[in-house]
Amino acid sequence: MTNTSRNSIVLSTLLVMIVSLALVLLHNIVQKLSVLQAENKVTASELARLESQISNIDSLMLEYEIRKAMVAEQSKVILAEDNPTITYQYLLKLLSWQGKDLIYDFALSGKGKDDGKWNNYVISGSSNYMELANFTRFLEHQRALITLEELSIGSDGVANSDTVSFSMVLRTHYVDGGLGISEIRPRRIDTRLSSYQLFRSRIWDNAQFEDEELEDPRLLNIDSSVLIGLAEGRIFVRDDQGVIRILNIRDRVRGGYLYSIDVREGRAVFKVDKYGLIENQILHLNKEN
């Protein structure tokens, strides 16, 4: 075998090796390329899908912001979570927004999961009726969704008293995605509530006077006074201090006023409201004097 033939064989082998190597490398790279191209195609189609999906993102964001703003201003929101601490804290917040200090006992009375999650609390105490009514108004109309399941109010039986005993069962609702208690801000409540001491007893057994009447020294206490003289249109009365007072018709006395003078009969008639009803109280002329 000549050198050239040998070299040709070597070159042929080299050629075969080069061709094989080239084919392997090309095959690998083509395979990688096709895989990559396929992946890119999938990614591009996914991208196109996403692009069409997000084509309205600006308007959606705008809408969302509007809604968020409105939800934050919404009159009722559900809390994100609740426990006795949160509710108690919220109740104190209500009182502070109200500027009142209602005394009550507070206790968790139950939990439930029907219609969303909720906790029941019992509040009981005694308070001025209107303060209680206003507290109820706040409770019902402020943002946190707390439903008042029960309310019982009873008069305390004390004459001319505005204090009532009360108990209420309130239910704090909460749900995932609700608002945190700290995010709840007070809102203006437009709902009106007529002011009236509903539980104050208007008729009583013992004489009751307004504090200002008791404290006003100019008002005569006719129960402890003596009629000592009568004239046309006026009377002369000695009070418990021995001081003589001159009263004309319609002059105020403690709990009422001088209604009429009967000179002939020697008596003066007063209209007084000491027991919740307007009654006639008559002072007769003391002849001994």
Add this chain to the structure above:
Amino acid sequence: MRKHPKQAFGIFHDGLVVRIAHLVREGNDVFLQAVDHTDLDKYWYKILDDPSVSAVDSKTKESKSTAQSAIDIDEYDSEYVTNYQLQPSERMLGAFELSRGVIALNVYDENILKDSPGAVDKKEISRFVKSKVPLKEQKAKDYQSSIVEVGGVPQHWLHHGSNRLLELLKDHSRNNRQKLFYKLADANDIVLTDYFKLTYRDELEGRVMLVYLGQEYRKAFLFEDGTWQQTLKLQITQSIPDEETISSKLALAIDSSGIKEPDRIILCGDLATSTLVEYMLSQFAAVQIELFNFRNIILTATTEEAQDNRSLSKHCIPIALAFKALFMDENGFAHSNFLPSKIIEGQKEFKIAWHGLLILIVIFATVFLATNSFLKRNQQLESERRLKRELNLNLNQKQAEANRINTILSDMEKQEKNLKAIGTLLEGKNYWTHLLDMINASFRAHPTSWLTNLKRDKSQLFISGVTSNRAHVIAFANSLPGSSIRKVAHARIRDNDIWVFEITFTAPKVAWMEDIEQQMRKMLESRKQSGESATTATPATSNELKSVVPAQVVETNLQPKPPAATKPVQAQVQKLHLAPIDSSLSPDADPAILAIDEGISEQYQSFVAAVNMGNMWEYRKQGYRFLSVNGSHPLSPIVRWWMAYRLYLDREYTLAQEFLNENLNGSSDLHTISLLLQARLYLARGDASYIELYDSLDHETQGTDLHIQVLKDKQEIAKGGLK
């Protein structure tokens, strides 16, 4: 193989002499550097049969016996081998730096076998070789073939046998550790005729005869118009013949060959001398006779032998050999070379044959193509990778945005769900404030009455109280929903009649959801009135425990300022909301598109139903859902238009614009009706562009139904639009 050698050594053996010529090439100039010769003491190949050989014998000091002339050449060789290396040729060769150039040598003329003219195809060559070369040597390829053209006819020449000159050079190379480069081993006839034709190429018209008179090699070559026609072997047996013998032998050769006398005779070789020329001129009166003129070489050698043409004549063949070696690849030399193929191959720098070269080309081509292809693919791969990175980055961003959309949609859904939940949870609850307000008002209107107890009794409510007027009990009962007087009892206090009563009633209804929705509507209205500027603003804390900023105040702020002198048009732009567009012009879905996908069709119908309903949230929810899932669906431009239009009707101009932009950017069928809505939005927001847009629409919609709407709008604008 050295392609373009700069130096060549032509070495020529003839009889008992070895001659050498050193040529140097510089561009097309050839310089004769040196010539030399050495005499051999023995014949290398054979002893001449002719008795005149005795003259040669006198030189070699060999026996004159005829028996010796018949000595077998092989026997002779073996005897010779040990001696010939000691020849003075070593001295001659040593004087030349043979390794600096290429070597051209002649082959022994008698070792050349010639096939019949024209028998040059492969089969004939093979047949000739088989017939002439022993099998063993055939297998060893110990022969060389060349095709030579004589008289215009190709002829196969076969060289077979030893080449003493080559062996001498190989020994010299081995002994001196010189690497010699053998370029050519040629037949004397070929190299001489080639060189002659080249030297006399412009003077070869007519019949010219080249006569070489060497020690052994003595031939005449006849050229007709430059073509080598015939070779005449001169039968001059004397080693040093006189002029007369030479002339007469030449004349004899010409006569015996039957050719005409040539016009010109050119002499060269050992025996070619001026004397011979003169003598021959006297013999061939009509013939121009001269010595060989080496006109294509420049003589630079200073030796006596190289002084002029006369002295150079004997070096004609070595010069011709060296010359052919220098210009072998360029000039019209015959492609003959009787160098053993082993030597040719061994000298190749890249020892490859044509098939090797072919494979090499294929390798290069393969490597080139593979590299090219690989680089191309690699570039594609890189570009795909880059694309992948970009796509992934984009995808991540879009996915984040899509996730955000999903979160927003989910949040919005939660908000709606929560709103519904609030409505459900408040259903029939939180009526106490309302109740207390009712009772307070009623009792205040009917004095001397009070409550002693208020409670819930199972599903009903219960109150007990006291009044001084029993007729009041009726009034109280009437003021309470679903009431029933359970008991009224008489009592006396200090001689006054009082009535203790008990009433049951049902809880009053409080429309919480209506209140909430009304409040939201108010907020929305307030926001619109405040110019939508606060659409994205977070809720202001000023709303807390205070009323929402009065719309009038904001409106006052937005009142157009007194017209500036330079911008009267801008200052006079009005903000108007126009009456709804004629419903017959509203775009509707193509039934064919609706028929394609039932699911999408249902979503679309649901959206259309929501648009036509009063619920301000429902159509938005449906619209967002539709566009999120089917953003590129053919129905999406219609949904966008309806969203924008309904938002316009709801006076949500900024949002409406957001939806409309997509339709304006694209080239949908809804472009014109979208432009109308755009004009309305401009007008609603006090943008003066509405004037130009309406004018354009007026022009573009001529002859269409939409034109009527455009005219209507313009009339309405002139009247001042809706309040």
